Amino acid sequence: MSLGPRLIIALDFPAAAPALALAARLDPRHCRLKVGKELFTAAGPALLERLQARGFEVFLDLKFHDIPNTCAAACRAAAELGVWMLNVHASGGSRMLDAARAAVDAASRRPLLIAVTVLTSQERADLAEIGLDVEPAQQVARLAALAAAHGIDGVVCSAREASALRVAHGAGFRLVTPGIRPAGADTFDQRRVVTPADALAAGSDYLVIGRPVTAAADPLAALTALAASLPAEPV
Numbered sequence: 654m655s656l657g658p659r660l661i662i663a664l665d666f667p668a669a670a671p672a673l674a675l676a677a678r679l680d681p682r683h684c685r686l687k688v689g690k691e692l693f694t695a696a697g698p699a700l701l702e703r704l705q706a707r708g709f710e711v712f713l714d715l716k717f718h719d720i721p722n723t724c725a726a727a728c729r730a731a732a733e734l735g736v737w738m739l740n741v742h743a744s745g746g747s748r749m750l751d752a753a754r755a756a757v758d759a760a761s762r763r764p765l766l767i768a769v770t771v772l773t774s775q776e777r778a779d780l781a782e783i784g785l786d787v788e789p790a791q792q793v794a795r796l797a798a799l800a801a802a803h804g805i806d807g808v809v810c811s812a813r814e815a816s817a818l819r820v821a822h823g824a825g826f827r828l829v830t831p832g833i834r835p836a837g838a839d840t841f842d843q844r845r846v847v848t849p850a851d852a853l854a855a856g857s858d859y860l861v862i863g864r865p866v867t868a869a870a871d872p873l874a875a876l877t878a879l880a881a882s883l884p885a886e887p888v
């Protein structure tokens with residue numbers, strides 16, 4: 654099974670213009686694009702249409718987390734935008750996951766439905782603060798098992814957890830890993846970071862990369878260097 658381009662560039666921009674400007678320098682054969690809360694709130698579905706018209710597959714990262722009915726309706730609306738992938742929070746629980754899955758299953762072009770486990774910006778102390786006295790890896794394993802049991806296509810996690818999840822859930826379970834940082838790069842607010850090559854070696858299917866590319870003085874050069882640090886795309 655070909656997974657297509659493994660790199661997903663996070664277009665975390667405040668408006669359509671800088672996002673389109675970067676997309677114009679990228680090749681849909683080499684990467685996919687992620688549109689998240691900031692850009693989608695600012696630019697809306699029209700931007701998705703423009704990116705998709707340029708041949709990009711889009712991960713719409715709105716991390717829905719709500720009562721089952723509301724979450725399912727949001728997933729239905731997102732699927733109608735023709736996106737390749739969308740996500741919900743696994744911690745919304747099994748009834749929410751079932752409702753989200755039923756909504757995407759009914760779509761004419763079914764997107765991949767991915768569940769966010771523990772945000773890559775969180776470490777043990779962040780979980781303790783919200784009443785979870787566990788290591789992130791343990792909570793990720795729990796939430797991934799819940800997602801898998803409810804027919805979700807995969808999870809967002811740190812690549813630190815990827816090898817254990819690959820063993821637990823097998824080859825078809827998509828592992829989407831943000832918190833990717835080339836060695837020595839600024840981690841910013843991320844905590845569970847992994848280098849691009851280590852993330853792939855650990856079994857990540859897709860590497861989500863934002864600021865190491867988008868905040869670089871020359872984003873294209875940063876992306877080229879990053880891609881060069883990886884083994885050739887498997888086909």
Ligand SMILES: O=C(O)c1cc(=O)[nH]c(=O)n1[C@@H]1O[C@H](COP(=O)(O)O)[C@@H](O)[C@H]1O
Pocket residue numbers: 663665689714716740769771772773774809810831832833841843861862863864865
């Ligand atoms: O769902 C996501 O994409 C996501 C989940 C997560 O646990 N951590 C995480 O960083 N993300 C997103 O991945 C991107 C990472 O961006 P950088 O930290 O700039 O590389 C951001 O757009 C985040 O919203």
